[in-house]
Amino acid sequence: MSDTERYLALLNPEQREAVVHENSPLLILAGAGSGKTRVITTKIAYLIDEKHIQPYSILAVTFTKKAAKEMAERAVALEPLAADAQIRTFHSFGSWFLRKFADEAGVDKSFTVYDDDDMATLVSKAVPALSKQEAAKAAHKIALAKDYCLTPESKELAAVESSPDFPDVYAAYEKRLRETGNVDFGDLIMLPVITLNEYENIRAQMHYRFRVIMVDEYQDSNVAQFKLLQALAGVEEKSGTYVCVVGDDDQSIYRFRGAEVQNILTFQKHFPDTKLIRLERNYRSTASILAAADSIVRNNEDRLGKTLKAERGEGSKPVLVFLPTQDDESAFCADLIQKAHTKGCTYHDWAILYRTNAQSLGFETEFLHRKIPYTVVGSLKFYEREEIKDILAFLSLVANPKDEIAFRRIINKPARGLGDKTQDAVVEAARTAGGSLIDACREYAKSKSKKAQSGLNEFAALAEELAADLENVSSDSGIKLSAFIEKTADRSGLLEYHTSQDEVAGTQKAANIQELINSAVLYAESRQGLLDFLDAIELDRAPEEPGDETESDNVTLITLHNTKGLEFPRVIITGLENGIFPRQDKTGSDLEEERRLFYVGITRAKDELYITSCSIRRIYGRTEYMQPSQFLSEAGSGVFKVLGTPPAGYYGSSVSDGRNGDMMAENENPLAAKWCKGTRLYHDDWGYGQIISTESREGEYVITVQFESGSRKQFMPAYQSHSLMIVHD
DNA sequence: CCCGTCGTTATTTTT
DNA sequence: TAACGACGGG
Numbered sequence A: 001m002s003d004t005e006r007y008l009a010l011l012n013p014e015q016r017e018a019v020v021h022e023n024s025p026l027l028i029l030a031g032a033g034s035g036k037t038r039v040i041t042t043k044i045a046y047l048i049d050e051k052h053i054q055p056y057s058i059l060a061v062t063f064t065k066k067a068a069k070e071m072a073e074r075a076v077a078l079e080p081l082a083a084d085a086q087i088r089t090f091h092s093f094g095s096w097f098l099r100k101f102a103d104e105a106g107v108d109k110s111f112t113v114y115d116d117d118d119m120a121t122l123v124s125k126a127v128p129a130l131s132k133q134e135a136a137k138a139a140h141k142i143a144l145a146k147d148y149c150l151t152p153e154s155k156e157l158a159a160v161e162s163s164p165d166f167p168d169v170y171a172a173y174e175k176r177l178r179e180t181g182n183v184d185f186g187d188l189i190m191l192p193v194i195t196l197n198e199y200e201n202i203r204a205q206m207h208y209r210f211r212v213i214m215v216d217e218y219q220d221s222n223v224a225q226f227k228l229l230q231a232l233a234g235v236e237e238k239s240g241t242y243v244c245v246v247g248d249d250d251q252s253i254y255r256f257r258g259a260e261v262q263n264i265l266t267f268q269k270h271f272p273d274t275k276l277i278r279l280e281r282n283y284r285s286t287a288s289i290l291a292a293a294d295s296i297v298r299n300n301e302d303r304l305g306k307t308l309k310a311e312r313g314e315g316s317k318p319v320l321v322f323l324p325t326q327d328d329e330s331a332f333c334a335d336l337i338q339k340a341h342t343k344g345c346t347y348h349d350w351a352i353l354y355r356t357n358a359q360s361l362g363f364e365t366e367f368l369h370r371k372i373p374y375t376v377v378g379s380l381k382f383y384e385r386e387e388i389k390d391i392l393a394f395l396s397l398v399a400n401p402k403d404e405i406a407f408r409r410i411i412n413k414p415a416r417g418l419g420d421k422t423q424d425a426v427v428e429a430a431r432t433a434g435g436s437l438i439d440a441c442r443e444y445a446k447s448k449s450k451k452a453q454s455g456l457n458e459f460a461a462l463a464e465e466l467a468a469d470l471e472n473v474s475s476d477s478g479i480k481l482s483a484f485i486e487k488t489a490d491r492s493g494l495l496e497y498h499t500s501q502d503e504v505a506g507t508q509k510a511a512n513i514q515e516l517i518n519s520a521v522l523y524a525e526s527r528q529g530l531l532d533f534l535d536a537i538e539l540d541r542a543p544e545e546p547g548d549e550t551e552s553d554n555v556t557l558i559t560l561h562n563t564k565g566l567e568f569p570r571v572i573i574t575g576l577e578n579g580i581f582p583r584q585d586k587t588g589s590d591l592e593e594e595r596r597l598f599y600v601g602i603t604r605a606k607d608e609l610y611i612t613s614c615s616i617r618r619i620y621g622r623t624e625y626m627q628p629s630q631f632l633s634e635a636g637s638g639v640f641k642v643l644g645t646p647p648a649g650y651y652g653s654s655v656s657d658g659r660n661g662d663m664m665a666e667n668e669n670p671l672a673a674k675w676c677k678g679t680r681l682y683h684d685d686w687g688y689g690q691i692i693s694t695e696s697r698e699g700e701y702v703i704t705v706q707f708e709s710g711s712r713k714q715f716m717p718a719y720q721s722h723s724l725m726i727v728h729d
Numbered sequence B: 001c002c003c004g005t006c007g008t009t010a011t012t013t014t015t
Numbered sequence C: 001t002a003a004c005g006a007c008g009g010g
Helices: A003-008 A013-020 A036-049 A065-078 A080-084 A090-100 A116-126 A132-147 A155-159 A166-180 A185-198 A200-209 A223-233 A287-297 A326-342 A357-370 A386-399 A404-410 A420-433 A437-446 A450-472 A481-491 A494-505 A509-518 A527-540 A588-602 A630-634 A659-666 A670-674
Strands: A026-030 A058-062 A086-089 A212-215 A242-247 A275-279 A319-325 A350-354 A374-376 A555-559 A568-573 A605-619 A622-625 A641-643 A680-683 A687-697 A700-707 A712-715 A724-728
Touching: A003 A013, A003 A036, A013 A036, A013 A275, A026 A036, A036 A058, A036 A065, A036 A080, A036 A212, A036 A242, A058 A065, A058 A090, A065 A080, A065 A086, A086 A090, A090 A185, A090 A223, A090 A527, A116 A132, A116 A166, A116 A404, A132 A166, A132 A185, A132 A223, A155 A166, A166 A404, A185 A200, A185 A223, A200 A223, A212 A223, A223 A242, A287 A588, A287 A605, A287 A630, A319 A326, A326 A350, A326 A357, A326 A568, A326 A605, A350 A357, A357 A374, A357 A555, A386 A404, A386 A450, A386 A481, A386 A494, A386 A509, A386 A527, A404 A420, A420 A437, A420 A450, A437 A450, A450 A481, A450 A527, A481 A494, A481 A509, A481 A527, A494 A509, A568 A588, A588 A630, A680 A700
Parallel strands: A026 A242, A026 A275, A058 A086, A058 A212, A212 A242, A319 A605, A319 A641, A350 A555, A350 A568, A374 A555, A568 A605
Antiparallel strands: A605 A622, A641 A724, A680 A687, A680 A724, A687 A700, A700 A712
16 A cells, blocks of 8 residues: 555545546635644645645645644645745745745845734824824724735725825825834735736746645635635636635634635635535534534634534533522533533633633633633733843844834833934934934934933943844854844843843743843844844744643633634533623624534534523623623524523523423412422532432422432522522433 | 823634 | 723822
8 A cells, every 4th residue: 555545545435526626626614623633734745746846836824823833834744845835824934935035025135024013003103193092093003904915006995994184194004014014914015916917037936936825714805815816826827726725614713804705605706617526524513513603603604604514423512501690600510620620621621712802711720719721822922022022022133223113112221311303303313314223313312411321322232232243153153042032132131121120020030031141042143043033023923932731730710712723622602692792782694603613613512512602791891791601592502501590581501491480370479480390400419310309308408319320409599599500301 | 211090891712 | 890091280
């Protein structure tokens, strides 16, 4: 048996068809857990082994570095030659392209990438009339415009932001950004598109180079990325480039950030003769979890439509739990996890999902209290922390002395007596001279009196010294970049500044800076090494966060958005309440996106799924009465096993079997109506049971419960209802 | 220019 | 509730 036969044998018929398909564009609609990564990686190996495609001319793009890394590793495991294939994120491809064709694209070869924060700062400097908030809003709109590949001159710009001065704000920002030589994230996609459209020779060069292009998570691509794919593939030129995209329209959850579901819905129109293959066999979740997922997403209108078939057993029904308050919610989750842990289930098996980052707080408090180990994924990103951005800003300024944003960030940190006024003047001087900000400091210091003078010279000397250090080391000298970063942190005074902050606020800033230093050991102490390091950080931030504890036994706390591509044996999706999830008054296509988000959450679960909904929640310090999420009633009955009692007036999936209503008419005691003979119950400690008798003792209503575990207990629902929940099947 | 206090305002966010 | 930004006194 050849290697090829061996790995093809691992595939089901649809997967195999997708791998061996050739000669026309291919759209793979891959449902959650249907093995799409396996298909892509096998296809890469197959193209190299059987079709003798040069690995070098295969381009596979993903959205996250994590996905790119996993894909590369798995492809290489199948075929070592795949190490030479270009497997990268859209943005890292854009970065590669822009450095290669920097002159044509109009950027500095050694550009660094501005993030959303930097964009907002630059907008406020380019258009000083705007308040901080207006600048941030404008920056967001500019990013969105770039996602749609719109320049300040584009007629369609009004669709993004109709305000009449928006094109001017955008244009002013662009002018200022080009002056720095840097780019923003949007540029990494948009500028290559513009360059490719403008230069026929570059287009031809790319067509010659890349014979196969594959795109993962295609449902989350935006218009600019679509145009990039179109230009690279050369549909109009009939370049013969093979295009294969993989995605799932039901998992499109980044529309608010410019992702365009239409890209996948209309792919066949833009790429003639497209072959469509559906992967609908799900190898991840049990049948009853998939049934729940389908009962949600089938309420969406705008979808290509597909039904997942479970390859695993039926499994246990997902459990829907109605709880009084959010505190009960975190207690319920903690109980569930602790109980499973005593039975040998690891913490690592569990994930708690929520709509907004703020919701993690309640769980953190409860878990800390109960000593349940956990990790919060996402919320405060390492590279977005103040101290890290400070050090990176200093490094960026060394790399590019025209970097205005980096300059402003650190020139007066620690305080050197150089406030806004001085900064503006220096930046202005540098802009008119068209030169370096450091030179401008020296120049401006001459015309300035005493105090500012020494500060300016001190700062300039520091920047010059560090820059000179870097130039003096020949590249490949074997010295590590981490030594240089350590020196930068030390000499700039930033390390000392943040260490003293630690003492006041009890933070971990100094330790974080040390982590940053450590992360640079693999880079050379040279100008090129620094550029590589900054590039890697800008584009690959999320994955290898220092302190990543995926190895140890922790419960995962994570937003629904962040779970894309992940899976867990046991999942709890929390906060299923109108206003929280779906958020506020989402309607139409926004509501459909929320529904897809729920779908993504459900399909993360392999074996067990729990869903919680509270009656009372504190929002912004105010106590609000919540209604269960409309998604729950849409699911219809029979999908979930229901625990607890939904708030009055809720006619969702837990409609009573008629018994409760009948009893209410016969009995004046509301407790007796609810806690009647035959009612099925769930108790935090004793598990499932049924009421076998009821009585009144000394004026108190008492029930006797027979538990499935064998034990028989008595309870007074008036006082103990918090630990007892009624089961509605 | 620095630091404290008060008032305002709250999504999701691969890169 | 909490966190962050705007403003005013030192």
